[in-house]
Amino acid sequence: MENLLWVFVSAVLVNNFVLTYFLGLCPFLGVSNSLETSARLGLATTFVMLVTAVCAWILNTYVLIHAPYLRLICFIVVIASTVQFIEMLIKKLSPALFRAMGIFLPLITTNCAILGLAIFATNRGYGFWEGIVYALGAGIGFTLALVLLAGLREEAELSSIPKLIQGTAMNLIIAGILSMAFMGFAGLFSST
Amino acid sequence: MKKNESYEEFIKGVWRDNPVFAQVLGMCPMLAVTNSAINAVAMGMATFFVLVGSSFLVSSFRNWIPKQVRISCFIIIIATFVTIADYTLLALVPKVHKELGAFIPLIVANCLILGRQEAFASRYPTRLAVMDALGMAAGFLLALFSLGAVREILGDGALFGVKLFSENFEPWVIMILPPGGFLTLGVILLFFNWIKFKKDEFLEDVAEAERSGN
Numbered sequence: 520m521e522n523l524l525w526v527f528v529s530a531v532l533v534n535n536f537v538l539t540y541f542l543g544l545c546p547f548l549g550v551s552n553s554l555e556t557s558a559r560l561g562l563a564t565t566f567v568m569l570v571t572a573v574c575a576w577i578l579n580t581y582v583l584i585h586a587p588y589l590r591l592i593c594f595i596v597v598i599a600s601t602v603q604f605i606e607m608l609i610k611k612l613s614p615a616l617f618r619a620m621g622i623f624l625p626l627i628t629t630n631c632a633i634l635g636l637a638i639f640a641t642n643r644g645y646g647f648w649e650g651i652v653y654a655l656g657a658g659i660g661f662t663l664a665l666v667l668l669a670g671l672r673e674e675a676e677l678s679s680i681p682k683l684i685q686g687t688a689m690n691l692i693i694a695g696i697l698s699m700a701f702m703g704f705a706g707l708f709s710s711t
Numbered sequence: 712m713k714k715n716e717s718y719e720e721f722i723k724g725v726w727r728d729n730p731v732f733a734q735v736l737g738m739c740p741m742l743a744v745t746n747s748a749i750n751a752v753a754m755g756m757a758t759f760f761v762l763v764g765s766s767f768l769v770s771s772f773r774n775w776i777p778k779q780v781r782i783s784c785f786i787i788i789i790a791t792f793v794t795i796a797d798y799t800l801l802a803l804v805p806k807v808h809k810e811l812g813a814f815i816p817l818i819v820a821n822c823l824i825l826g827r828q829e830a831f832a833s834r835y836p837t838r839l840a841v842m843d844a845l846g847m848a849a850g851f852l853l854a855l856f857s858l859g860a861v862r863e864i865l866g867d868g869a870l871f872g873v874k875l876f877s878e879n880f881e882p883w884v885i886m887i888l889p890p891g892g893f894l895t896l897g898v899i900l901l902f903f904n905w906i907k908f909k910k911d912e913f914l915e916d917v918a919e920a921e922r923s924g925n
Contacts, residue, residue: 539889541743545822548738588798591816592790599783631739631820638813683908687735688900695893702890 523652526645530656532704536632537664538697543632547665548690557669558662565658567627568636570601572654575637576647594637602628632661667697717842724846730823731854732903737823741855742892744814748871751859753807755852757800757815761792762824762851766832766844768792773833785828786819793818823851861895862886 536542543564551557574597583590610617627633636657640650671693680689730736740758745751765788769776776784797815800808808815818824827847832840860870866886868876885891 541739541741541889541892542817544738544742545736548735588794591794591797591819592787595786595790595819596783599786631817634820635813635817638816642813683904684901686904688897688904691893691897691900695890695897698893699885699890702888 523648526649527652527656530653531660531663532701535660535664535701536635536657537661538694538701540635542635543630543661546630547668547694548687551665551669551690552672554666554669554673557665561658561662561665564627564630564632564661565655567598567602567605567633568654568658568661569651570605571598571633571637572640572650573647574601575640576645576650579641590641594634598633598637599628632657664697668694671697717838720839720842721846721849724843724848725850725853728847729850729854730847731851732900735900736826737821737851738896740814740817740821741851741858742889742896744811745855745859745862745892746887747863747867748856748859750807750810751855752852753800753804754811754814755848755855757793757796758818758821758824758851758855759848760796761789761818762827762848763841763844764792764795765789765824766827766840767837769828769832770835770837770840776833781833782825782829785825785833789824789828790819823847858892858895858899861899862891866891 530536534540537544537547546560546564550560575594578593578597583593606617636654640653645653668690672690675689675693684692724730727733731738731741737758740754744754765785768788769785772784793816796818797808800811800815827844831843835843864870864875865883866888868874868880868882883891886895
């Protein structure tokens, strides 16, 4: 139980996917211009991560032990089809939610955080429950980073900033400072 | 004429439309592996191979790939090349492979590669597609190298593992840690913005001078 808790805390704070592993930077820099869309994208991504973790575990346990070199191709195909499947499912079950998520659903396929999650979980040899908890933590960590940056950017919109700095350069520097703040959480681990 | 056209596609990727500095694509591997120049170059070479190989294949098969499933086809082609690159690096330079770790398989999700297949390789003849891929890959390699070199020099006082400064140099450890990646790239982009800003200003001045001259 304690082990699961550590996996979770580590994925959310200490080894935050965006701010320490640099995964999922494209949506992080691309869509973080409003709080609402970032929160929604974060939720959708967390959901896909959970499904991917389960699929990756099944694949690893039953299929890929016989053919490890097919790992990458299998994962990417599974992720692409999962996203497609979830898209159809949501469209059928709740059209309102489908409209709210819009273009972000298909875009999740090219989010490297999802593939990264599957690969990291495999490399560390996580079991079924650890994998799920790890996926949940990674998803929440991703959402947290996205919402934080979106909040800061919304504030920055209102203040007067030299034209030269505006845009990606400023977002990267903000992200750097956020990442520095998250480094503080690294102490959580060494204290145990 | 023909040679000129290919050259144009090549130089476009290296400088004017540099994938990292001008288009801000392929950021994830860009920041994650540039904590030393050698890692950055290894990553750049792997991406180079994958991009050129898949551009060649996609452009050769462009008339056979059905439109509806093209993205899946591209992804599978890219994943094949990445698997080859992964195992090649493991065989040739196991130490670098270990440091890059999960980021080699992650080349698959590099939006730069898929973007080039979708925007260029699937529409143009093989020769142009390969030139475009060469240019983009060289631009990416250049960007990776410059970021890796800056971070290694500041963060470790060394380049390719060779110490550059005397004992008195206090390394900025922050530069090789994750925040350093964001900050360095931010500052480099700022520099590029500044050049563009100055150039626009200069062009405006020239136009102004021409108008008043007439």
